[in-house]
Amino acid sequence: MLYHSTRNSSDPVGSKEAILKGLCADGGLFLSDDIVGAEFDMRSLMDKSYEEIALSVFSKLLSDYSEEELKDCISKAYAGKFETDELTPVTELGKYYLLELYHGPTSAFKDMALCMLPQLMSKALNGRRVMILTATSGDTGKAALAGFQDAENIGITVFYPHQKVSDIQYLQMATQEGGNVNVAAVKGNFDDCQTGVKKIFAEYTKEIDDKYGITLSSANSINVGRLVPQVIYYIEAYKQLVKRGVIKYGDKIDFVVPTGNFGDILAGYYAKALGLPVRKLIVASNENKVLTDFFETGVYDKNREFVKTISPSMDILVSSNLERMLYYASGCDADYVAGLMESLSTNGRFEVTKEVLDKLREIFGYGYATNEESKEAIRKAYEKDGRLIDPHTAVGYKVADDLNDGTPTVILSTASPFKFAEDVYKALFGEIEGAEGDGFRYMDELSARTGEKAPKPLAELRSKEIRHRAVVDKEKMSDFVFDSLSCLK
Ligand SMILES: *Cc1c(COP(=O)(O)O)cnc(C)c1O
Numbered sequence: 001m002l003y004h005s006t007r008n009s010s011d012p013v014g015s016k017e018a019i020l021k022g023l024c025a026d027g028g029l030f031l032s033d034d035i036v037g038a039e040f041d042m043r044s045l046m047d048k049s050y051e052e053i054a055l056s057v058f059s060k061l062l063s064d065y066s067e068e069e070l071k072d073c074i075s076k077a078y079a080g081k082f083e084t085d086e087l088t089p090v091t092e093l094g095k096y097y098l099l100e101l102y103h104g105p106t107s108a109f110k111d112m113a114l115c116m117l118p119q120l121m122s123k124a125l126n127g128r129r130v131m132i133l134t135a136t137s138g139d140t141g142k143a144a145l146a147g148f149q150d151a152e153n154i155g156i157t158v159f160y161p162h163q164k165v166s167d168i169q170y171l172q173m174a175t176q177e178g179g180n181v182n183v184a185a186v187k188g189n190f191d192d193c194q195t196g197v198k199k200i201f202a203e204y205t206k207e208i209d210d211k212y213g214i215t216l217s218s219a220n221s222i223n224v225g226r227l228v229p230q231v232i233y234y235i236e237a238y239k240q241l242v243k244r245g246v247i248k249y250g251d252k253i254d255f256v257v258p259t260g261n262f263g264d265i266l267a268g269y270y271a272k273a274l275g276l277p278v279r280k281l282i283v284a285s286n287e288n289k290v291l292t293d294f295f296e297t298g299v300y301d302k303n304r305e306f307v308k309t310i311s312p313s314m315d316i317l318v319s320s321n322l323e324r325m326l327y328y329a330s331g332c333d334a335d336y337v338a339g340l341m342e343s344l345s346t347n348g349r350f351e352v353t354k355e356v357l358d359k360l361r362e363i364f365g366y367g368y369a370t371n372e373e374s375k376e377a378i379r380k381a382y383e384k385d386g387r388l389i390d391p392h393t394a395v396g397y398k399v400a401d402d403l404n405d406g407t408p409t410v411i412l413s414t415a416s417p418f419k420f421a422e423d424v425y426k427a428l429f430g431e432i433e434g435a436e437g438d439g440f441r442y443m444d445e446l447s448a449r450t451g452e453k454a455p456k457p458l459a460e461l462r463s464k465e466i467r468h469r470a471v472v473d474k475e476k477m478s479d480f481v482f483d484s485l486s487c488l489k
Contacts, residue, residue, distance in 0.1 A: 001060070001063045003030040003031060003032050004024075004031070004334075005028030005029070005334065006029045006324055006326075007024070007028035007334055007338035007341060009033075009334045014064035015063065016065065016123070016124035017124070018030040018225075019062075019117075019124050019224050020121060020125070020130070022217050022218045022223045023222060027341070028334075028337070028338070028341070029222050029320070029321070029324050030224050031324050031327060031328075035061065037273070038060060038273065038274060040060055041056075042275035042276055046238075046249055047243075048239070050078075050233075051078075053235050053236055054070075055070055055074060058070045058074070058228065061228050062120070065120070072123075073116065073119035077115045077116040077119050077229075078104075078116075081115060082103045083455060083456060084103040087103065088100060088233045090237050093387050093411065094381075094384065094385045096256075096404075096409045097246070097409065098393070098411055099237045099255075099412050099413060101233060101412060102415050102419070102455075105146040106142045106146050107418065107455045107458055108414060108416070108419060109415065110143035110221075111143050111146070112232075112233060113221075113229045114146070115146075116147075116225070117223065117225040118154060121151075121154060122151055128215050129155075129488050130153065130214065130217050131208070131216055131484065132154065132157065132217055132218060133157050133159075133218060133481065134197070134219050135196070136159070137312065138169040139312075139313050141158040141160050141173055142169065142176070145158055145173060145176045145178070145181050145183065148181070148219070149177060149178035149181060154180065154488075155214075155488045156182065157182040157184070158181075158184075159185075159193040159196065159197060159477060160183075160186070160190075161190050161192065161193055162187050162188070162471055163185070164189060167438070167439045168419070168440070168443075168458065172461060174466050175465060176468065181468075181487075182480070182484035183467075183470070184470040184471070184472050184477070184480050186473075193474075193477075197218075199477075200481055201218075204216070204478060208482075212485055214488060227263060227266060227267055227270070227321070230264055231271045231274070234255065234278075235271055238253065238277070241408065252278060252407070253278060253408045254278070254280045254281075254282055254365070254403075254408070255281050255282065255410050256284050256400045256403075256409060256410070257284060258314060258393060259283045259285055259319070261316055262320070262322045263320075265281055265283055265364075266324055269328070272363070279407055280363070280365040282364065282367065282399060282400070282403060283295065283364055283366045283367075284396045284399035285314065285367070286309045286315070286368065286370075286371070286395050287307040287368070287369075287370050287371060288307050288309065289368040290304065290316075291366065292366050292368040295364060295366040296366070298353075299349060299350075299351045300349060300351075301349040302318055302344070302348045303349060304317070309374070310375070311395055313415070318344070323341060325360070329352075340352070365403050367399035367402045373398045374394040374395050375391075375394070377394035377395070378391065378394045378424055378428060380397070381397060382428055388424065388446075388452055389424075390413070390414070390420050390424060391420050391423050391424065393411065393412075393414060393415065393417075396411040416455050417446070417452075418446065418447070418458050421442040421443040421445075421446045422439055422442040429445075443458065
């Protein structure tokens with residue numbers, strides 16, 4: 001299976017090269033035409049383990065890796081890193097099923113892919129050394145650090161906005177262990193971090209390659225190596241429902257996905273393309289409902305106010321991975337996609353044809369939840385269903401209630417409620433006086449009031465040693481990267 005740009009179908013590369021590069025030179029995203037309609041024996045996976053499903057999916061989609069390489073990646077990616085026996089348990093929430101994706105090292109769903117990406121990348125190196133550069137508003141940085149910790153011949157440098165992440169997020173990054181990890185706070189906001197990282201890629205990629213023989217790369221959610229590992233748990237969830245007798249093989253189900261960058265739900269489309277019996281994939285947005293409006297009208301318009309919500313990992317106005325879906329929905333028309341993206345970059349908006357919109361609506365349902373509705377969903381889950389859910393999952397719960405017609409429905413649960421303890425606690429029990437911004441106090445109180453235990457990796461943060469204290473001016477980010485390269489010597 002070969003990968004080429006969403007904006008140009010020529011010069012395809014293998015999946016190893018696509019994973020190492022991350023982004024295409026023309027700004028497009030790597031994808032493969034062969035995924036849609038690919039021959040794949042889905043039914044035979046229904047009595048397989050998570051790891052065996054992973055091997056089947058990877059063998060199909062990442063076909064330039066040998067079976068031996070893939071087996072090695074899979075055995076190293078998850079072992080010993082999850083708190084539960086099953087990597088992704090399926091539990092009940094009222095009449096729905098929750099696919100719990102938050103039992104990994106950082107208590108959020110990005111672990112599912114970021115445990116695997118370093119393994120896939122290390123097999124693609126072919127003698128090269130790589131420095132991963134990541135700007136983070138809080139969550140991705142930690143998941144990437146944990147994933148790449150002590151990866152051989154790969155270093156990682158993470159920049160986050162100084163004093164603009166939560167105390168828990170700060171400690172998650174500042175205490176990160178590993179001989180190859182570098183973390184710096186930037187005097188500025190998240191945009192400054194992201195702009196700084198983009199500038200370093202543009203200005204220093206060649207110099208760093210020429211002088212040090214090190215390739216700069218990124219770990220963000222458009223990387224094929226993050227997308228493909230997310231396909232597995234859709235199949236795993238379906239398998240668990242078949243096993244329990246909730247459905248029989250072939251019955252179509254819905255998946256509701258709390259969506260930001262459209263990566264998670266796109267993996268659901270890949271699972272469906274490989275033959276998983278899915279009726280609708282439902283895009284659940286928060287108040288930054290640019291996707292809801294798009295599916296409603298066919299116009300994608302990012303010219304709008306950015307809303308800070310209690311589901312911050314979905315506070316996104318440009319859903320990068322949608323570009324891949326536009327490619328498939330247009331019948332693999334790279335010129336068409338290039339035109340839309342040109343319009344997005346010059347006018348901040350684009351409009352798709354009725355044909356493309358109809359195609360998208362065949363596959364996807366859509367809806368959104370306001371902040372207030374998310375809090376109500378947290379309360380309903382707790383008081384009516386006896387379940388503690390996080391604010392991102394709550395968006396999914398509300399949208400599921402809006403759209404459900406009796407079809408068996410799986411809601412993807414993307415974070416531990418304890419990762420967002422303050423907002424979850426406040427939604428359930430109100431404020432604690434004098435505890436504003438004290439994430440650990442809220443974590444403790446949430447635990448005390450509900451009788452549920454916080455995940456170990458979060459609870460243990462308080463006693464961990466601070467290892468990273470660098471605070472840099474935004475103009476000095478490149479100096480920090482050059483200093484960091486020494487971890488690869
Ligand atoms: C990243 C994230 C999402 C959104 O996933 P996308 O792939 O960006 O759509 C939802 N919930 C949580 C907790 C996340 O960290």
